[in-house]
Amino acid sequence: MPNDLVAALDIGGTKIAGALVDSGGRLLARTQRPTPAREGADQLHATVDEVLGELTAAHEWHRVAAVGIGSAGPVDAKAGTVSPVNIPAWRDHPLVAAVRERAGGLPVALIGDGPAIAAAEHWQGAAKGRAHALCMVVSTGVGGGLILNGALHSGPTGNAGHIGHISVDLDGEPCPCGSHGCVETIASGTNIARRALESGWQPGPDQDATAAGVAAAARAGDPLARAAYARAARALAAGIAATAALVELEIAVIGGGVARAGEVLFDPLRAELRRYATLPYVQGLELAPAATGTDAGLIGAASAGWQLLGEGGCEG
The missing domain is CATH 3.30.420.40 (ATPase, nucleotide binding domain)
Structure with missing residues (x-):
């Protein structure tokens, strides 16, 4: 055929x-x-x-x-x-x-x-049937895409929804994009691992110093590892809430390697989102893990x- x-x-x-x-x-x-x-x-x-x-x-x-x-x-x-x-x-x-x-x-x-993961999740995943969604990938970097009025909104150049480069810390660290304090400088897997190591966290016997290793330690109760994920969750929540306030959303879908940390990420993310998403029309924003995986x-x-x-x- x-x-x-x-x-x-x-x-x-x-x-x-x-x-x-x-x-x-x-x-x-x-x-x-x-x-x-x-x-x-x-x-x-x-x-x-x-x-x-x-x-x-x-x-x-x-x-x-x-x-x-x-x-x-x-x-x-x-x-x-x-x-x-x-x-x-x-x-x-x-x-x-x-x-x-x-x-x-x-x-x-x-x-x-980012628009690619939004298209995937709207076509086959957690945002299927939703008219207004933010779909994110949190991995080596942080990207995102928007579904508005039931369709992918990728913008004139194909970059709309790039939440990773919303600044959430005005005095934050330089980002490779040229700005400062971007969500990506805090919440990417690379930066979660860096933050944990800089705070004194030590990898376990397997010497896994990646975000996955930090997640395993956080799951086991390591306070420094948990703090690194809490900080990442705060940055993600601030970016998600800002986006929801701007365009109105039903759901935010989180995928990528960092999302595989599961509740290590999603527990603090839900709590932080309640702190940042305070306007009446964003308080009901649903949060879900991506369904289309890798x-x-x-x-x-x-x-x-x-x-x-x-x-x-x-x-x-």
């Missing part, structure tokens, strides 16, 4: 993943590589090329009608370029043109990773591909 699949690419600071996806959101052929985030542009391009090469070699490739890309941002959907904060070698990198050439001239859609970026990218074709996915 020709033209019943799209190819999806999920490009982040940790991994570059690819899959072929049908109109129901089912992932078929898939592949993944670590992101060489500190390498040069050539190595990054080679990694994307490897992922695309595996997809084009799949026996289903002849059924692919378009390619959707969800990338760490900022992105410029109009220009087809990406400048991920956590991938320094890519600044105004012409990713769409490179992918289009490698994919044999197929049409290519580009959105930020596949969110691919599902959201596929949704963008289907929308490019005028079919399925999350309307934008």
Whole structure:
């Protein structure tokens, strides 16, 4: 059955993943590589090329009608370029043109990773059927996307909803984006781990000094680990409440690696949200973990591909 699949690419600071996806959101052929985030542009391009090469070699490739890309941002959907904060070698990198050439001239859609998770959660996950939602990814960075009036609102360049770069600490630390005190400088996995270590927390016998290791220690009752997650929850709550006050939301969905900490994150986040979301029209804001898991970026990218074709996915 020709033209019943799209190819999806999920490009982040940790991994570059690819899959072929049908109109129901089912992932078929898939592949993944670590992101060489500190390498040069050539190595990054080679990694994307490897992922695309595996997809084009799949026996289903002849059924692919378009390619959707969800990338760490900022992105410029109009220009087809990406400048991920956590991938320094890519600044105004012409990713769409490179992918289009490698994919044999197929049409290519580009959105930020935050809008991608929003599209995924609205299409297949915790925000399904909701008209007004903020969907976030809290991982190496912090991103977000908006569902407004039942449709993805990605903005003119594909970056709308980028909650990670709302400043919640006016005297805070510099952010790689150029601002200060952004949500990402406090609540990303990298910064949770850094904060815990700086406060005197020591990794356990497994020497896991990542946010996952901090979460395990917090779960076991370590006060320094718990404090690092409480601080991250405060920053997230401030950003979520500000967004809800601005556009009115029914639900905030949290995904990404940090969200896998479970109640270590969600318990203090609920408490902090009650402190910050005080206006009557935001007090009932629901908070939920993402349901699409590690596949969110691919599902959201596929949704963008289907929308490019005028079919399925999350309307934008």
